[in-house]
Amino acid sequence: MNQFKSLRGMVDVLPEQTSLWQAIEGVAREHFSRAGIKEIRTPILEATDLFARGIGEATDVVGKEMYTFSDRGDRSCTLRPEGTASVVRAAIENGLLTQGGQRLWYEGPMFRYERPQAGRQRQFHQLGIEFLGLKEPMNDAEVISIAWHLLNDLGLKDLELEINSLGTESDRDAFRTRFVSWLESRRSELDPDSQQRLKTNPLRILDSKDKKTKVILESAPKLSELISAESRHRFLHVQQSLEDLGIPFQVNEQLVRGLDYYDHTAFEITNSQLGAQSTVCGGGRYDRLVQELGGPATPAIGWAIGLERLILLMTQQANQNPLGKSAQLSKLKKPDLYIVNQGVDAKRKALVIAQKLRDAGLRVELDSSTASFGKQFKRADRSGADYAFVIGDEEVKTGQAPLKYLRDSSTKNKEVSTEKLLHLDDLESLISTIHKEQNIH
């Protein structure tokens, strides 16, 4: 018996978790709508070249992590490894950029062929925003602020915001030359990975985790010292705005990020509880990407939140603090009413009543088993419903049925707790009774 299993790194989100996903999405939508950010939905599959050009051939994402295959027309297609390139492509293709600044958000699955580990899957979900055609430092602060406040509103604790400025492309060219020649002379002291990067992507040596390399870097030339006055001024402006907003941050000169398209502001929001994959949100400014992808020169900035990591964190923090916001958002919605029913006529009636009550907006669970009343009450209790409505053949005969409150802790086992006899056909009074009692309890 060979059971089917999901592919490696592809994870099912089960009903127990989906309510939390929905809650997060709801909070995020609200934040976006308040900030005038509109949703965009783009295809999951794109031409491979879009990512190769957009993200950069030398990056790990493009070099070894893409899900790429040929379709029946022999076109090279790739499941998107991130959202930005697709959004930019869609904006160019549909002429959005001729209509002034665009504030966009997206959410959906992304794919990277990597070895799964805590906080990392092959199919994962990102929620992100992209501001296109907005070049001011205040936009950088605004974009970061939206992420910060969203995460805080979700109840997350112990978040750290790190920012850095990568300057412009020419800033980095100037730096790279100095940096590489300085490191060349100490080549043998570097870890093998960094030695390799001297050729392929020297800037990434900056955030090497290797201890010895880190020590060497302390005395190496700093990017911050070599960027132009204009870039430096811009970065200070962003910092000033963050201070105005009361958002605590740390400047991390080591922060480089692995996607090629960033200029100026780069940032990450992290939490140490996540272990090795500590970044919940990452982003930055990308002023060259739109043009690189064939559009008009358009400055832009955005970020993405990894939803699985966010959920990991929220779940952890909800366990630590059951009264916190994260815990509240994680709670499953309970039914308002559970209909206990037995007998042929009663079941016919119960089905119809359940539907009518649902139409009226109540959350109703209907027992469809032939189990004993005792069994059904047990299920009613477990369902978390506050009320049980009891319909048997007797009730059908007399036209009256008891509505029973299940959450009265003062009544003991076997003792019949508060019941109210209600007319079966008078659903109005059933609904209003439930609403009324909900206010009392």
Place this chain on the structure above:
RNA sequence: GCGGGCGUCGCCAAGUGGUUAAGGCAGCGGCUUGUGGCGCCGCUAUUCGGGGGUUCGAAUCCCCUCGCUCGCCCCA
């Protein structure tokens, strides 16, 4: 791609060569033939991720394989 740990019921688990593979949770049935939360009783793995080997005998030892997991790399 590289390194460590682990794979026994839906979930958590005991078992480290010897007749029928503990237990707990959940599920189902009953005690209570129309009233739950507590309690009690019963049922639920011919089988220990899969394949091969060693052995009179393997969940337990060996080999291969698959998967999970943690870390490195990288990133959300």
